[in-house]
Amino acid sequence: MAAYQLQDDYGTGDTFFDNFDFYTGGDPTNGYVSYVDRSTASSSGLINTSGGSVYIGVDSTNVASAPGRQSVRLSSTKTYNHGLVILDLAHMPGSVCGSWPAFWMLGPDWPNNGEIDIIEGVNEQSTNAVALHTSTGCTINDSGFSGKLQTSNCDVAAAGQSNNAGCGIGSSDTQSYGDGFNQAGGGVYATEWTSAGISVWFWPSASVPSDIANGGPDPSGWGTPSAAFAGDCDIDAHFNQLQILFDVTFCGDWAGNVWSTSSCASKDSSCTSYVQNNPADFAESYWSVNSLKVYQDGSSARNVTAFDASTPSSRIVRKHRRNGFYHGQ
Template sequence: MFFKAAVVSIPLLGSAVASPLNQPSFKPSDQKVSPARGPSFIFNETSPTVDLDFHAESVSAYALQETYDASNWFSKFSVQNIADPTHGFVNYVNQATAQSKGLYKTQNNQVYIGVDSKTVLNSNGVGRDSVRLQSNRAYTHGLVIADFAHVPGSNCGSWPAFWMVGPNWPDQGEIDIYEGVHVNTYNQMTLHSSSGCVPVYNQNGGQSGTHVSEADCGAGGGFNGCGVQSNSATSYGTAFNANGGGVYATLWTSSGIKVWYFAARSVPANIKSGNPDPNTWGTPQANFAGCNFDAKFSNMNIIFDITFCGDWAGGVWGSTSCASINPSCNAYVAQQPQSFGDSYWLVNSVKVYSV
């Protein structure tokens, strides 16, 4: 959720060619940007941490540790009523407000997490109401499988993310599993860490995605991150939803971090049955290896959020087709509430297995 030094397919003015998302004037070295994943005070340092690395090789090693779904969601996630660390044009409301406004609820055994899509705002005001969630439980290693019926649509100004982060950022790292901005349809998976984590991407079966940013995940003090862009045009946003939703599976061990995306019709049977076996899933979209992951990533909580503009989406606004509609990202988000009617998560479940 930090400002990205990356390449993402976003339409440019008069062009359909992918464009670099960070220009020199946007680099953290030139512009101070506070940690988007939040300083340590945001996180509950007393929350339980579970080391899920049992170093077992068999399929039976993937034992279910936690299920987050409509039956227990509100007791297992906390609403973060905080100022946006990414400087977005957003107002993260508290749980009572979120529920009273219908931004956070369960429906048809699914969890809905959305934004205000009715109110015209002052572009110099506090920003559009949204909900940011953090799991009460923290993890070190695990197989995290998120089943989404719907993700926030590909809309100008929006910046949704599903990710994991440890306290004392960037020392305990960050794993961005699902993230993008504006009208993009290609997901980006990014690691942020302290300096010295330089992954390789051609080991243990390779990856189908493309490395698009820094070599060192700690570049720029951790702000830049090392990212991989999906090769699937249905892996993010509106295209993901039109394709029927799907599953993101993240395998985090001492030896690496891998991310798979499956459209709903292609979800492996062993995921559906609750007996996941990553060895049968084929090439992951992102495959980070070759770093001392145990030294860089630990004690991570799961986060959901939807912000607007800010350090990444706002920083690249002028290089996208969105700027032809309104020269200001904040002004567009303030004046076009109807554009965000599909800016919501609809979650079937998130399951965490031991590895």
């Protein structure tokens, strides 16, 4: 088992945001959202670093206007090849109608360099689902994890699966996402990415392994992960140069497309109308980060400097979504 050493500590002060680019283009998911730059986010109270944690939120004060409710989308200025990514959250965006938050990792030239969705959900979802998205030639086994296999072929164009579904594993733990996560006082997600596979663990705040708090994380002692992706897949061929991302969008190709069949339809006939006219309902749509750390073992650390994700030549625009709905980010 790898002996992990700290490579990047993103901190909780203002320097946290120095390590990310603020995306300000149109939402590839067709969401009702306006992603703002760092200056606007700061002056509007959408980001801050007071109280020993990092706040990343959305506008919950104003009736929105086109192109949509103000929000923040962050992409790390570094990319990674392998590693152990540990995110300690005091709060994640709640289970709020119209919202679509995600914490994830993404490579350039999607899907050829891969994607790892670590935390993601829409509307009043109560449990987390983890997914991978790749080009052809990557399937996973239905074993080695405590969650439930949803789809096994990570290829975004796989026959017999919804378009862009990828391979997904769902959790049955109601503390793993949204309101349940927040009511439990937050928690920790750990994602281990090696040549052998990609695994994700979750613990509520009261159950986090002591080796994580002590700065010496050792996955060999963590038990069965909630999601594990291994099988007929060359991980190193399908996952390269991944950035770390946070975002919250609204409606669009997933949250919007399932609106009419969800419990949210009782609130408004239109997702966009609801998000536009009910700002106070999004007061819980924020990330509160206690820490974000990336560890590497000596044999597989292959960190490289990220491209500038804000330039047109390198901006990533793609679409995907399990269950047949697109999530282009």
